[in-house]
Amino acid sequence: MTITSQGEELILDKERALYLPKHQLLAISDLHLGKSAHFRQAGLQVPATIGLSDLHRLSLLIEKYNPKTLLINGDMFHHGLNTDIQIFAKWRAQYDQVRFLLVKGNHDKLTNADYESMQIEIHEPSFCLGPFCFIHDAPKNVKEELYPISGHIHPGVAIVGKAKQRLKFPCFYFGKDYAVLPAFSLFTGLYNIYPKVNERIFAVTPKNVLEV
């Protein structure tokens, strides 16, 4: 689905990603790489395939949009270094031509050398581009004239119909003051948000993105 925000065209992809054609930039948030391995280290049995499938989805997105830049809007890595991240490093090497940008989030705690070795550019606390300013958490410290795009909360929305029916989906949020991206990783929960007047919500369903 294509929308216009701050005078620019934005593509909302059902794989929980945002594409800015003008800047050839693909943006995702809350990738939580290494979460499954981190759980396993703590003795919780999470299959590794979950992390692999996140990377596979990201590959498909890169092939689809062929972006110059991939921006990860925080919480790229869930915790410390682990096997999931070794797999990621190898995967990353396939996309030499793509610039990887990380706007640091609360989970991103690797050393600068680690990021460097994986060719990830660090931006803290935000990365601004055109009318937008990407920032992980609740937007503060942003130049007032720019429109912040954040992540962090893993937004979800419930659609309520007649006869007591209710469906819940991850969503994009575009409010008056800022926007929120859905969490990219499938191994994440949802935080329900309730739209007010003049706010736009786009539910991510298995087949497409639609405004609710």
Place this chain on the structure above:
Amino acid sequence: MDQTKTPGYRKIKQWLKANGRRPFKFQEDAWQYYLNGYSGLVNAPTGFGKTFSLFLAVAIEALNESASSNAKNKDRLQLIWITPLRSLAKDIARAMRETLLEIGLDWQVGVRNGDTSQAEKLQQKKSMPEILLITPESLHLLLAQKGTSTIFKKLKCIVADEWHELLGSKRGVLVELAVSRIKGIQGGANNRLLRVWGISATIGNIEEALEVLEPNDQVKRIIVRADLEKKIKIKSILPDDDETLPWAGHLGLKLAYKLLPIIKKSKTTLIFINTRGQSEIWYQHLLNIEPDLAGQIAIHHGSVDFELRNWIEDALHTGQLKAVIATSSLDLGVDFKPVDTVVQVGSPKGVARFLQRAGRSGHSPHEVSKIYFLPTHALELVEAAAIKEAARNNDIESREPYIMVFDTLIQYLVTLAIGDGFDDKIIYEEIKNTYAFKLILPEEWNWVMQFITSGGDSLSAYNEFKKVVKDEDGLWKVKSRQLAMRHRLHIGTIVSDAMLKVKFISGGYVGMIEEYFVTRLKAGDNFRLAGRVLEFIQVKDMTVMVRNSKQKNAISPSWNGGRLPLSSNLGAVLRKKYNEALDKTHLDEELDAIYPLFLLQEQRSHVPRNDELLIELINNKEGYHFFAYPFEGRLVHEVLAALVAYRLSKLLPISFSIAMNDYGFELLSETEIPMDESIAYEVFSPKNLTEDITSSINATEMARRKFRDIACISGLVFQGYPGKYVANKHLQSSAGLFFNVFSDYDKHNLLLRQAYDEVFYQQLEEPRLAAALERIQNGAIIITQPKSFTPLSFPIKVDSLRENMSSEELEQRIARMKAESEKIK
């Protein structure tokens, strides 16, 4: 060996005689069988000295042997007494200590459960008492300690008290597993030292109850039945002529004033309320309508602080209290002599539970138990009539034991691994000899071992996964102290939300409330706990700080207690009562009281007869309602509703929201539901049952809900522990997420399969469902189209627990819902 010739027996007889008592025949029988090396089950009504039938058996043997006491040793443990409730242990321990003193047996009695102090636990570790009273969870915690295997060396007997209560839950499996390990430590099946006994109230499957406790048919086993009958008087509290009871959803407070004379003329009254939240409201209400009761009534439930509960129990013993409002926390065998009256508020949902509660009054042999039933809504009066009839006919439910619960097995293996470690070959043999896991396949066992050692199946062994590892001595152990601590904190199979302690700012604990309730409170808000109105100040160090409030009224926390389903026995009697009510072919005053309601039901729709299935179709602005009333109990209705919804959804694309209660179920849709007699017979047909049920379970949330407990018990989701909440953000996740992940990436996960099996076998009882459908096929189906809700449909309509089922394309469904919600705006 004839016990009458033994010195121990003579001593006990003498002691009883000195107290003016004589043993009952079943007690002497139990002593004799015990002495002869039997394991078994004692079945006797409450109040006849079930405890003494086994405790004295062990004492007699000890007196006979009169071996020198090795009082300082770690391995002097003789008897493990497993109780399901903490409150039971204290009273039984007191009775045992008094007896031991009087018969001159120099034994210690220890209690070990969640309420036991750390100092006392340490003392026990140095020197075990001869008798240990313990909950199933604490017994597993004992197995989770290092060096504990030695303490069971000389153990002679394990008693599972109130076994009927444990049997039908995963806690029963905890007992089975602990027993299997202790047998193993003592040298396996050849050991004749250890005898395993249970004490059980009457249940429908008492033979099976013994089989579960002692599955080894090479062992001498016996059921000792007391040939005694407990007299029970049941009386319903009926509304006066000019009052009418609400149709649904009330607390019964309207009839509360009728309790006052009952409380007044009784010595002490126990008032059982089904949930903790409602018990708080009842307590306040009784004080409001009769302020003179202040100081004479108390409230007792699982979230009330330990000290306060203790005080209430003591006050019950001494008769200081006129009445105590209680939940299931006081359900079982505690012997409060002054209690002569019991009141049950709302449906007890089962005959066994009702009789058990009745047995709390008139506890002494040959005294009559008196129980009043106070209905909270009109249809409960029919349940009352049904319960009375079932009780008269001794038509008591079975408790189905759990089998193949891999979550509990996984927890148990990790428990052993944080203790002394285990040898997988030995443990495999041990668990194969339990009732719960006798059908386990080698590949299932391998899967479980891989799950805890490598984190998944062999194809994807993860090297970073280090939960249970093989030690140099060849035993499987948990090496990480952090992991061990986390596991210890959540041993057990009762899954609840994280609880926080509630404390006065001036000092002193009040009790516990669920964390999610606290998150909704603002400073200055008032809430009710332990019968007080408290003002919320703040949460500090995982403790809720409060002060006494001057407010009279406040919100009550809604604790997430389990909702009890109607038992199948009761369902059958209930159908019969519906027949009788309109015909007036009965002697039940309850049915007379409810007659006007039945007339209304007949007027608006129809009162179903025994061989009829009533379907009501009601159309209003909410949508199209379909109600059906098979009277098979909540759990069966849940599956049946999903089945009917599934079959209807094959006819056309349609979405349903599903609700149910013990009488029937509702399908609600925004489009008209196709229904006539031929469709009705088709959707209630027993044909293709298994396949259609499987599909309908897949299409709803039932398995996902079962998985919530499974994820907790198997340690996938860590919930913290009452009062000891450990925040660990990095590891937070939800059972729902795991359910999705396993469904998508690990289809062969046994825990996932268990969730489906639990729906299929525990909840559904396929034969029962098939029988119900046969009954419907051979009877008449009556379809009515009432203009408004009927007395039968209203209680279902207001039920808030709902399922969903849809055969519409998701995209279309969203579009439609969106359009609808815009119209609503």
